[in-house]
Amino acid sequence: MSAPLIEVADLTIGWDGRVLLQAASFVVEQGAVFVILGGSGCGKSTLMRHLIGLEFGSGRITIEGEAPDQGVTARPRFGVMFQSGALLGGLTVGENVALPLQQWTNLPADAIGGIALAKLRLVGLVGAEDLLPEELSGGMRKRAAIARAMALEPDLLFLDEPSAGLDPVSAVELDELILTLNQQLGITFVVVTHDLESIFKVGSACIMLDKESKSIIARGDPRSLRDSSTDARVRAFFNRTHLPVAA
Amino acid sequence: MQPSAIELFRSSQTHSAIQFRGSLRFAQAAELWAALRNVESSAVRGETLDFDMAGVERIDGGVMALLACLRTELQRRGVQSEFVEAGPAVQKLIHLYGADHSVAVLTPRAPIGLLDQLGRATISAVRELQLVLAFFGQLVISGFSLWRAPRSANWSDLPATMERSGADAVPIILLINFLVGLAMAFQAAAQLKRFGANLLVADLIGIAVCRELGPLMAAIVIAGRSGAAFAAELGFMQVNGEIDALxxxxxxxxxxxxxxxxxxxxxxxxxxxxxxxxxxxxxGLVVGVWNLDLTIRGFLNETARVVSIWDVSSGVIKSLVFALAIALIACQQGLATSGGAEGVGRRTTSTVVTTLFALILIDASFTVFFRVAGL
Structure with missing residues (x-):
């Protein structure tokens, strides 16, 4: 069995003196679609920002054995899709996808253009290369952001709330895209979401964060957790019910 | 269905309950609220005042919201208050409105004194200065790393920036400086005419404009146009996650x-x-010709005679430092933006104010330095 792609040990995160997650440890295996889930405000997106090296807490995070902050101003070892897509507004979709290639490869402009077009085709955005981000729908923006995140052929992609704000059809299409990229290209995904349909469809492993206990309250296959967890909070989340009122 | 009614029931010296009966509808909320206020006002810290819901046949969300609000207020005053004897339907509504949760006791914030405010403002100003200096340090480091890897900069943005900040600003800079020269010359003309020193208006305008007003007015226009634009662009990119994406x-x-x-x-x-x-x-020339009876050639000859190369180049040297200060402050403020659209507006305003202050300070420092150095 190969070594885990991401290892997190005793990680404590928070901001303004407020702890969101205390002493969390988990691993993400190669080839997984690893879902970070939990209710609103439990620190899912903040945890992802720590994993990708944009914020720092106490504890240890390694991606392929190295700390993630080495990705900043060096060739990144992973791709990231932010919730809003975060495409650069002054560049066209094609230029957005080409940007990391221009920065980190010595390829000529025509080759970079070709790769950008291929990536856009892969995510189903044929013909959108000359559009500006503001001309795209929410789903198209997220697809374009995935294409940009994949530009440098990373083995690992982080997706923050990929289905948030999308209509059901676009959300399903995005889930299918994640599965295709995972199964056919072997890309490992770390997905932050609380969309149950998406979790069951794409997730191969998950951790569930809890706001009250500031800890990971469940880990494993999301379908198994749904069917057999004895934790009332986990059952309430997966069955979309509220927690029983404390006496 | 009987109409609503409330009654205070006192079971001991420190324990009482408000008994609610009938149907509690939002339509009667005003009367109910007045009656409740009347009843609860006598409760003091350490007492218990429960809401007895046993006689409630029906209650709607609006009234439950009021009761939840009243319970919170009572608990914050130190009066224990709970909903008791509620039936299942009422209990559900109590839970829905969070009226069965404990209430955090707020400690009132002490007002901030004048000295405290002054101290905080000073610390904040020093911190801003530190941030700008740290930013300058990062810029220098980036400059050195660019020397080694020139491809890593976004050179394609340079011509566009020069066009937007330079070429597009030419008309407004010409107009403003022409009017400033005109106004100054008019003011000077009235005085100089009295002494028959009409020609000296060329000396005054030439030196004042080249050494002080030209560089300063151009920088002020650029701070308002480009500085604000830089801060807003980068601020928007920051709140939109584009900087994180980069x-x-x-x-x-x-x-x-x-x-x-x-x-x-x-x-x-x-x-x-x-x-x-x-x-x-x-x-100045327009005023000299029309108001002081000078010839165009005479005015220009006098200007050329009195304005030295150093007068012009000292202004240019100043403008280099002004440019660095404007870009540095604007970019630092833009990248420090947080808090959505409001944050972008706040940082843009802060950029213009800080930059104008910095420009005046730099200009005064240069003037004093040049004078002391005999330049």
Whole structure:
């Protein structure tokens, strides 16, 4: 069995003196679609920002054995899709996808253009290369952001709330895209979401964060957790019910 | 269904309950609220005042919201208060409105004194200065790393920045400096005429415009136009997550976004300053010719005689520092933006105010330095 792609040990995160997650440890295996889930405000997106090296807490995070902050101003070892897509507004979709290639490869402009077009085709955005981000729908923006995140052929992609704000059809299409990229290209995904349909469809492993206990309250296959967890909070989340009122 | 009614029931010296009966509807909320206020006002810290819901046949969300609010207020005053004897339907509504949760006791904030406010403002100003200096340090480091890897900068942004900050600003800079030269010459003309020293208006305008007003007015216009634009652009990118996206692609915002803007301004502001000098002198020339009976040739000869190369180049030197200060402050403020659209507005305003203050300070420092150095 190969070594885990991401290892997190005793990680404590928070901001303004407020702890969101205390002493969390988990691993993400190669080839997984690893879902970070939990209710609103439990620190899912903040945890992802720590994993990708944009914020720092106490504890240890390694991606392929190295700390993630080495990705900043060096060739990144992973791709990231932010919730809003975060495409650069002054560049066209094609230029957005080409940007990391221009920065980190010595390829000529025509080759970079070709790769950008291929990536856009892969995510189903044929013909959108000359559009500006503001001309795209929410789903198209997220697809374009995935294409940009994949530009440098990373083995690992982080997706923050990929289905948030999308209509059901676009959300399903995005889930299918994640599965295709995972199964056919072997890309490992770390997905932050609380969309149950998406979790069951794409997730191969998950951790569930809890706001009250500031800890990971469940880990494993999301379908198994749904069917057999004895934790009332986990059952309430997966069955979309509220927690029983404390006496 | 009986109409609503409330009654205070006192079971001991320190324990009482408000008994609710009948149907509690939002339509009667005003009367109910007045009656409740009347009843609860006698409760003091340490007492218990429960809401007895046993007789409630029906209650709607609006009234439950009021009761929840009243319970919170009572608990914050130190009066214990709970909903008791509620049936299942009422209990559900109590839970829905969170009226069965404990209430955090708020400790009132002490008002901030004048000295405290002054101290906080000072610390905040010093911190801002520290941040700008740290930003300058990062810019220098980025400059050195660019020397080693020139491809990593976003050079394609440089011409666009120069066009937007330079070429597009030419008309407004010419107009403003022409009018400033005109107004100054008018003021001077009235005084100089009395002494028959009409020609000296050329000396005054030439030196004042080239050494002080040309560079300063050009910088002020650029601070208002380009400084604010830089801060707003970068601020929007920051709140939209674009800066984070750049970082995750291994592209430092300093090299990709800040360096082209700083370089762009450093390249265009000296040129705009020279244009501002010409426009200011032309403003003075118009007054000299029409108001002081000078000839065009006479005015220009006198200007050329009195204005030295150093007068012009000292203004250009100033403009280089002005450009650096404007770009540095604007980019630092833009990248420090947080808090959505309001944050962008706040940082843009702060950029203009801080930059204008910095420009005046730098200008005064240069003037004093040149005077002391005999330049």
């Amino acid at each position: 970082r995750t692609m291994g592209i430092g915002p300093m090299r990709y976004l800040v360096v082209p803007r700083v370089l762009g301004l450093i390249l265009v502001l000296p040129l705009l300053t020279l244009l501002a000098d010409v426009a200011g002198v032309l403003g």
